[in-house]
Amino acid sequence: MKPRDRILSRLRHGRAASPAAPYPAPQAQATADSAPDIDAMVTALQAAHAEVFRMDESAWPDHLASLAEQRAWQQWWVGRDEVASTWQAHGSAPSVTVFEDWERQKSTLFESAPIGLSLAQGGIADTGTLIVESGSAVPRTLSLVPPVHVVVVRENSLFPDMATAMVHYSRHGMPTNLIFISGPSKTADIQQTMAYGAHGPRELIVYLCR
Amino acid sequence: MSGFTNHPDQDFGVRIHDALGDAELRESFHGAMTFLRDRRRAQFPDPEALETLRDSGAAIRDRALAQLPDLLEQLEDRCRHNGIQVHWAETAEDANRIITGLIRAVNGKRIVKGKSMATEEIGLNTALEAAGFTCLESDMGEYIVQQAHETPSHIIMPAIHRNKASIARQFAEQIPDTPYTEDVDELIGTGRRVLRRAFAEADVGISGVNFAVAETGTLCLVENEGNGRMSTTVPDTHIAVMGLEKVIEKLADLPDLMRLLPKSATGQAITTYVNMISGPRRDDESDGPRQVHLVLLDNGRSRIYADRQLRATLRCIRCGACMNHCPVYERLGGHAYGTVYPGPIGQVVMPQLFGLDHAGKLTQACSLNGACGEVCPVRIPLPDLIRRLRHEGVSTDPASPVRGHGRQRRFSEALIWRVWCFIHTRPPLYRLVTRVATRARHWLPPLPRAWTRHRAPLQPADRSFQEMMRHREDRRS
Amino acid sequence: MPGYCMNSPAIQRVYLFGTCLIDVFHPAAGLASVQLLEREGIEVVFPEEQTCCGQPPYNSGYDEEARAVARQVVRRFSESIPVIVPSGSCAGMLRQHYPSLLADGPLADAARDLAARTYELHEFLHRVLQVRWQDHGDPVKIVMHTSCSARREMGVREDGLALLRQLEGVEVCEPESAETCCGFGGTFAVKMSEISAAMATDKCRAVQATGADQLLSSDCGCLLNIDGMLRKQGAHLPAEHLAEFLWKRTGGDTP
Numbered sequence A: 001m002k003p004r005d006r007i008l009s010r011l012r013h014g015r016a017a018s019p020a021a022p023y024p025a026p027q028a029q030a031t032a033d034s035a036p037d038i039d040a041m042v043t044a045l046q047a048a049h050a051e052v053f054r055m056d057e058s059a060w061p062d063h064l065a066s067l068a069e070q071r072a073w074q075q076w077w078v079g080r081d082e083v084a085s086t087w088q089a090h091g092s093a094p095s096v097t098v099f100e101d102w103e104r105q106k107s108t109l110f111e112s113a114p115i116g117l118s119l120a121q122g123g124i125a126d127t128g129t130l131i132v133e134s135g136s137a138v139p140r141t142l143s144l145v146p147p148v149h150v151v152v153v154r155e156n157s158l159f160p161d162m163a164t165a166m167v168h169y170s171r172h173g174m175p176t177n178l179i180f181i182s183g184p185s186k187t188a189d190i191q192q193t194m195a196y197g198a199h200g201p202r203e204l205i206v207y208l209c210r
Numbered sequence B: 001m002s003g004f005t006n007h008p009d010q011d012f013g014v015r016i017h018d019a020l021g022d023a024e025l026r027e028s029f030h031g032a033m034t035f036l037r038d039r040r041r042a043q044f045p046d047p048e049a050l051e052t053l054r055d056s057g058a059a060i061r062d063r064a065l066a067q068l069p070d071l072l073e074q075l076e077d078r079c080r081h082n083g084i085q086v087h088w089a090e091t092a093e094d095a096n097r098i099i100t101g102l103i104r105a106v107n108g109k110r111i112v113k114g115k116s117m118a119t120e121e122i123g124l125n126t127a128l129e130a131a132g133f134t135c136l137e138s139d140m141g142e143y144i145v146q147q148a149h150e151t152p153s154h155i156i157m158p159a160i161h162r163n164k165a166s167i168a169r170q171f172a173e174q175i176p177d178t179p180y181t182e183d184v185d186e187l188i189g190t191g192r193r194v195l196r197r198a199f200a201e202a203d204v205g206i207s208g209v210n211f212a213v214a215e216t217g218t219l220c221l222v223e224n225e226g227n228g229r230m231s232t233t234v235p236d237t238h239i240a241v242m243g244l245e246k247v248i249e250k251l252a253d254l255p256d257l258m259r260l261l262p263k264s265a266t267g268q269a270i271t272t273y274v275n276m277i278s279g280p281r282r283d284d285e286s287d288g289p290r291q292v293h294l295v296l297l298d299n300g301r302s303r304i305y306a307d308r309q310l311r312a313t314l315r316c317i318r319c320g321a322c323m324n325h326c327p328v329y330e331r332l333g334g335h336a337y338g339t340v341y342p343g344p345i346g347q348v349v350m351p352q353l354f355g356l357d358h359a360g361k362l363t364q365a366c367s368l369n370g371a372c373g374e375v376c377p378v379r380i381p382l383p384d385l386i387r388r389l390r391h392e393g394v395s396t397d398p399a400s401p402v403r404g405h406g407r408q409r410r411f412s413e414a415l416i417w418r419v420w421c422f423i424h425t426r427p428p429l430y431r432l433v434t435r436v437a438t439r440a441r442h443w444l445p446p447l448p449r450a451w452t453r454h455r456a457p458l459q460p461a462d463r464s465f466q467e468m469m470r471h472r473e474d475r476r477s
Numbered sequence C: 001m002p003g004y005c006m007n008s009p010a011i012q013r014v015y016l017f018g019t020c021l022i023d024v025f026h027p028a029a030g031l032a033s034v035q036l037l038e039r040e041g042i043e044v045v046f047p048e049e050q051t052c053c054g055q056p057p058y059n060s061g062y063d064e065e066a067r068a069v070a071r072q073v074v075r076r077f078s079e080s081i082p083v084i085v086p087s088g089s090c091a092g093m094l095r096q097h098y099p100s101l102l103a104d105g106p107l108a109d110a111a112r113d114l115a116a117r118t119y120e121l122h123e124f125l126h127r128v129l130q131v132r133w134q135d136h137g138d139p140v141k142i143v144m145h146t147s148c149s150a151r152r153e154m155g156v157r158e159d160g161l162a163l164l165r166q167l168e169g170v171e172v173c174e175p176e177s178a179e180t181c182c183g184f185g186g187t188f189a190v191k192m193s194e195i196s197a198a199m200a201t202d203k204c205r206a207v208q209a210t211g212a213d214q215l216l217s218s219d220c221g222c223l224l225n226i227d228g229m230l231r232k233q234g235a236h237l238p239a240e241h242l243a244e245f246l247w248k249r250t251g252g253d254t255p
């Protein structure tokens, strides 16, 4: 017998020998039918040390341009989503690198990509979470490797809570990599002192757009 | 002093003594535990809601365990379908052999690892070293601990026994061009710098798994730092190692577990990252691993599974709340246990994995105060299980399901309880004994020594309660 | 958990389970328990044929020995009236552990029945009898230590405190980290004496830091542990069982 079959047969024997006490039936799907609480989303993200800006979708590029000027942000890394094309076309003529060839660009990404800019496919309002799906448009490392991550997310793409989000993915299937992001990277591993930017972005800037 | 051992009972007393004598260590743990307990409490302001949520957590895990073999088959099937290769390991050695084989097959050279208790359990780092590989721990706490040739002292916060001054000294000594600083941001910055290089160059990433969803063939990893995402995204090959009990039925089970895990563990509403992996990079995707492997680890779990009461052990979601609330763990720290899993859950898991002959004594380091059972998010009755294992440790029943059963039985102790029972099941004899004890109270030897070393001797009253009650009756009639 | 459906006028008789520690070390607490109940017009049945609840061998893993004693308790306390126990841990043994300990024998039903009518003394006084008391003593500050079993297994921490709060002259406080075990744990105090002592040391410090005049607890094990250490340290902080204190404060033996 293969290890797999031995393990499974041990489990089956064990179960037969002492069947489980009855466990409560699975609860009915607890989905909120309420609308996502945008204020809660903002509060949660801010509490997690993210910067949040709310505005109409048409307004974020100008806002980001002025923010970039204030903070002397110059070099942008983007994928091939809508946010990337909007930003590339912006009047401030930002200097943009399109991240499309992992093998060739990987070491540059790690060494000298200061800011990643991308669109989040959705979000979860009550926990202040951004949902990023892997796919052809945006590399997964764009939200991970650069020290600053700027995310645009649309209010109408938000789920009220994680349960509703899970119903969606259960119905529509999972992407190869589904990532929930609820703030900048952090650690309290040294004497319970919170430090940001452990391995991922130190700063998370969120444009919450109508 | 800080190594893991397969014989934690050996020198347990010495380690306890040393730990209690180490004022700095006790200070570290006291501070850290108070911090974590306060944070957890703040996350669960409504006790009733918490109890409902714990009910749900326990039910989700129970439901999964009741279908465990079926869910594992479903998980395997879904994973294969998604392009994740599944391997089954009966023992730690099997798992290490499988992982080493996988690394060789892709000609792996640089290996990074995200935080994973399952790989600690199987001693993967040692096995890889023996096979000529080095594997760099990338969780900040694990990195610190590995660099100092120590082992983690807590399952969630591996370097909790260290203060920043000692970490500052370590970094300054061991990492080139690193000045001494106690600034935590700078220390983390140093770690980030070193580990970034390692991530960029790594060809194999190893990780654990918090939950695996059978419905979709999805591996879920929760973390704050991003090292888990790095380890599972950047290298070409990702190997995930998971205790086979971690499977859950469906995506819909995740939300409640996620409402319990980070709050119970570190008092956070949610972790920074929830990383759900359902396959290697697709052709149209620009990054991500080209191979994803899942190693399903038994290592004694199927044995635990066979006993209905002990099966509850497998509900554990490794949040660490039980140790954070354990007054013994708080005073000893994690290393004194000598085990991968310390604290209450360790006292329950380890004797079952290593056998009561090697780890049965661990169960004695518990006053059965119940603090752990009160906070466990999946309602594992830890005190009951610890007591049960004490029983198995002295049980002479050949049908006992636990390895090494009966091996903690000492003739003298068994005799004491035999005599105790003889007296206490014979009330007249019991009355005679208490009569003698109360009358001779000034002449009784001040025993036992273990008590009187720290306390005034026990002294019986001059009349027993029963005697008083009899006099009262007599006076009345 | 019992449903507290019995209303006090209906209850005329109760059993008292004395516990072995009270029997030998704190008989006055046992007597006070009887008197507190009798004063409410309740007849207290005290079966002479009682010894211990079986907790010491049970917690050490010697189930057979514990079972033998448990069977005896179940048989002796068979009348269908409440069983009152002036100790959280012994009450917890009867209520929470007898049913599983005796589950496989002929006494399984009887054990469940006993569990359902077992009460910790102060729980019974407060929740079932709903006593109302007048304080007769001088102003005093006390520190109350609730045992882990009273707190967690029995859930009666509030009952002890609520009774104390009825007493006007009594200022009640709890030590810092009140929810932390004092380190007694029965045989744990002897088998793991160093750990136990470390825990007791912290508890003694916290208890003393309150500046209270007196230490109270409704569990004799904790009292022996904390008081034993305080006395060894030469501290002057008299310790008393809660029942005894309540009896004295509320008129007690003064005619």
Ligand code: SF4
Binding pocket: B315, B316, B317, B318, B319, B320, B321, B322, B323, B345, B375, B376, B377, B378, B379, B380, B382
């Ligand atoms: S036993 Fe419970 S409290 Fe302890 S780590 Fe596991 S889930 Fe958390």
